[in-house]
Amino acid sequence: MSLTEHLTAAFLAFENKFSAEHNEKVNEIRSNAFTHFEKMGFPSKKDEEWKYTSLKSLLKHDFKVFPKVQNTTEFKEVKKYFLHEIDTYKIVFIDGVYSSFLSETTHDGFDICLLSAALAKPKYKMVIDHYFNKIAKKEDSITSLNTAFSKEGAYINIPKNTVVPKPVQILHFTTGTVSEVLTQPRNLIVVGENAHVQIVERHQSLTDNVVLTNSVTEIFANKRSIIDYYKIQNDLKSASIIDNTYIKQAQQSVASVNTFSFGGNLTRNNLEFYHEGEYITSNLNGITIIKDKQLVDNHTLVNHKFPNCESHELYKGIYFDASTGVFNGKVIVEKEAQKTNAFQQNDSILIDDKASVNSKPQLEIFADDVKCSHGCTIGQLDEDALFYMRSRGIPKKEAKALLLYAFANDALEKIKIPELKTRITKIISNKLDVNLGFDI
Amino acid sequence: MLKIKNLHANINDKEILKGIDLDIKAGEVHAIMGPNGSGKSTLASVIAGKEEYEVTKGNVILNGEDLDDMAPDERAHKGIFLSFQYPVEIPGVSVTNFIKTAINETRKANKQEEISAKDLLKKIREKAELLEIDRKFLSRSLNEGFSGGEKKRNEIFQMAMLEPKLAILDETDSGLDIDALKIVANGVNKLKNKDNAIIVITHYQRLLDYIIPDYVHVLHQGKIVKSGGKELALELEEKGYDWLK
Numbered sequence: 001m002s003l004t005e006h007l008t009a010a011f012l013a014f015e016n017k018f019s020a021e022h023n024e025k026v027n028e029i030r031s032n033a034f035t036h037f038e039k040m041g042f043p044s045k046k047d048e049e050w051k052y053t054s055l056k057s058l059l060k061h062d063f064k065v066f067p068k069v070q071n072t073t074e075f076k077e078v079k080k081y082f083l084h085e086i087d088t089y090k091i092v093f094i095d096g097v098y099s100s101f102l103s104e105t106t107h108d109g110f111d112i113c114l115l116s117a118a119l120a121k122p123k124y125k126m127v128i129d130h131y132f133n134k135i136a137k138k139e140d141s142i143t144s145l146n147t148a149f150s151k152e153g154a155y156i157n158i159p160k161n162t163v164v165p166k167p168v169q170i171l172h173f174t175t176g177t178v179s180e181v182l183t184q185p186r187n188l189i190v191v192g193e194n195a196h197v198q199i200v201e202r203h204q205s206l207t208d209n210v211v212l213t214n215s216v217t218e219i220f221a222n223k224r225s226i227i228d229y230y231k232i233q234n235d236l237k238s239a240s241i242i243d244n245t246y247i248k249q250a251q252q253s254v255a256s257v258n259t260f261s262f263g264g265n266l267t268r269n270n271l272e273f274y275h276e277g278e279y280i281t282s283n284l285n286g287i288t289i290i291k292d293k294q295l296v297d298n299h300t301l302v303n304h305k306f307p308n309c310e311s312h313e314l315y316k317g318i319y320f321d322a323s324t325g326v327f328n329g330k331v332i333v334e335k336e337a338q339k340t341n342a343f344q345q346n347d348s349i350l351i352d353d354k355a356s357v358n359s360k361p362q363l364e365i366f367a368d369d370v371k372c373s374h375g376c377t378i379g380q381l382d383e384d385a386l387f388y389m390r391s392r393g394i395p396k397k398e399a400k401a402l403l404l405y406a407f408a409n410d411a412l413e414k415i416k417i418p419e420l421k422t423r424i425t426k427i428i429s430n431k432l433d434v435n436l437g438f439d440i
Numbered sequence: 441m442l443k444i445k446n447l448h449a450n451i452n453d454k455e456i457l458k459g460i461d462l463d464i465k466a467g468e469v470h471a472i473m474g475p476n477g478s479g480k481s482t483l484a485s486v487i488a489g490k491e492e493y494e495v496t497k498g499n500v501i502l503n504g505e506d507l508d509d510m511a512p513d514e515r516a517h518k519g520i521f522l523s524f525q526y527p528v529e530i531p532g533v534s535v536t537n538f539i540k541t542a543i544n545e546t547r548k549a550n551k552q553e554e555i556s557a558k559d560l561l562k563k564i565r566e567k568a569e570l571l572e573i574d575r576k577f578l579s580r581s582l583n584e585g586f587s588g589g590e591k592k593r594n595e596i597f598q599m600a601m602l603e604p605k606l607a608i609l610d611e612t613d614s615g616l617d618i619d620a621l622k623i624v625a626n627g628v629n630k631l632k633n634k635d636n637a638i639i640v641i642t643h644y645q646r647l648l649d650y651i652i653p654d655y656v657h658v659l660h661q662g663k664i665v666k667s668g669g670k671e672l673a674l675e676l677e678e679k680g681y682d683w684l685k
Contacts, residue, residue: 383491383492384526384528385528385530387490387491388524388527388528389528389530390512390513391488391489391513391515391516391520391521391522391524392516392521392542392602393513393516393517393542393545393546393602394513394542394545395545396511396513398541398545402530402533402541403530405532405533406530406531406532406533409532410531410532412532
């Protein structure tokens with residue numbers, strides 16, 4: 001059986017199990033989504049949006065969609081993947097199944113819990129009907145595939161005027177109990193008026209079985225709300241991810257997404273911001289450090305539709321060995337979106353001869369009174385800077401690491417959780433294979 | 441301390457240094473002057489071991505040891521320090537952390553223990569005072585957003601912290617106003633002792649009013665065309681370089 005046939009069979013079985021208490025609308029959404037996926041199939045390199053990233057070899061695997069899991073993972077085995085230095089809410093999944101043992105959810109003042117619960121219980125019906133699958137791109141086949149199988153993930157609903165006092169961690173672990181797993185988490189995040197929440201998301205494979213994650217996250221940032229979202233992608237070489245994140249922002253909201261891509265086999269991020277009001281700020285930051293034959297592809301979109309909004313985009317990449325980077329940054333400024341400030345910068349350093357980067361800024365500006373800029377640099381390490389440090393007694397390896405660290409620094413400065421910043425810095429010094437003897 | 445014998449060096453197959461001889465003893469200050477493009481900065485870079493330059497003939501010997509095959513960091517560990525004309529900005533790494541790394545890497549190479557936090561702080565306080573550096577300055581990112589004068593002062597501060605045997609000051613006076621120049625020169629003079637040596641590379645005589653050289657050498661087209669005492673600098677100031685060509 002081909003993967004598509006396999007998925008069809010799995011979907012039919014899943015569809016049969018839609019129970020009576022499930023929301024009929026959601027079932028319809030799933031069925032429509034699967035029909036769309038069947039029609040479109042997986043994207044190939046012929047699609048403009050997938051020109052530089054091929055899923056071909058990945059799709060040869062016979063992925064299990066809903067693996068039977070023995071959930072025996074203990075906290076001490078996975079502790080290091082948690083931001084355990086500080087108190088947080090935690091929503092943890094193992095092979096796509098919720099682990100109550102590792103989680104810490106709440107309904108006290110706000111909901112930080114499971115999508116499966118929100119889909120099943122009548123009291124969430126209004127929110128689900130209002131938000132579920134409202135911003136996820138229906139014409140996208142990969143997103144449709146996720147929608148068809150959407151069943152589990154994080155459900156976060158923060159009512160208005162609420163500041164969530166501690167960060168929320170969303171962790172997805174995959175174990176070795178079943179080989180070749182396809183997990184499709186679905187997150188729904190609603191941030192009410194004047195509310196504020198910080199979220200850290202991580203996908204982590206615990207063995208070297210082949211894993212493909214196709215994740216969809218919908219975020220609704222209501223008036224004057226603030227959301228800070230951090231994605232840690234530092235997975236094993238057997239793990240690949242397609243991360244689709246869609247954000248809809250209402251007036252005066254500030255949404256920031258920081259993507260740290262340090263590992264995995266293939267990492268594709270589709271990150272899209274849609275504006276529905278004035279005086280909105282969207283921040284997109286990314287640091288990529290990869291080696292061997294790893295690939296990280298950041299596809300972003302900021303759709304400026306209303307006047308007086310701003311977007312700030314900064315992606316930095318360091319590529320070792322024969323690794324590949326893709327950056328496709330689309331900024332649309334519609335006719336009505338006067339006084340838009342849109343800035344985009346993508347800087348890459350290629351360390352080795354076989355590393356490559358495809359960087360494509362795409363600005364479509366239909367308004368005439370706007371400030372938009374984009375910049376793109378691809379270079380190598382600055383030899384003069386290296387010599388400077390070496391002349392002070394710092395050996396080549398350490399000097400290189402310091403320079404690379406300095407290069408990534410402005411994107412690192414955007415992290416607002418100090419413990420997370422320390423953690424990311426440590427991951428970076430591990431990636432650069434140095435111990436600098438101080439917390440940079 | 442430093443012996444340079446018939447040194448020839450190329451960059452991209454173009455010969456820049458065409459036979460330089462220099463003998464510098466401990467406790468001495470040598471000034472190297474010359475017009476733009478005469479090879480002054482190249483000489484500094486070659487002594488410090490910049491890899492883009494190829495030494496085609498001759499040698500550089502520090503305390504009896506040929507530096508030929510040594511990397512820049514190894515030369516630094518042996519006690520060579522180059523103060524840059526254009527110091528590099530390193531965002532995200534504070535002055536203190538950079539110096540700490542430099543000191544400890546040098547100590548490690550010389551099989552010494554790492555400097556203790558207490559000793560490091562004490563030394564920083566002492567040397568910062570010497571160069572009239574505000575303590576706040578030390579927690580800023582290295583050279584990032586520093587004025588020209590601050591960068592140069594920071595170079596001499598690093599020199600003070602690293603205590604090199606041979607310090608080469610490449611155009612340290614450029615970008616300094618007269619007050620900053622006095623502070624920097626005063627710092628250098630206090631760091632000078634009978635066991636170390638200093639090479640001052642400068643285009644103008646101005647700096648040499650404050651750092652008095654024992655010898656002055658004039659470099660022209662990759663060769664030392666004249667050497668003399670400190671009065672040679674004054675003569676150059678008066679007559680320019682043309683009379684030497």
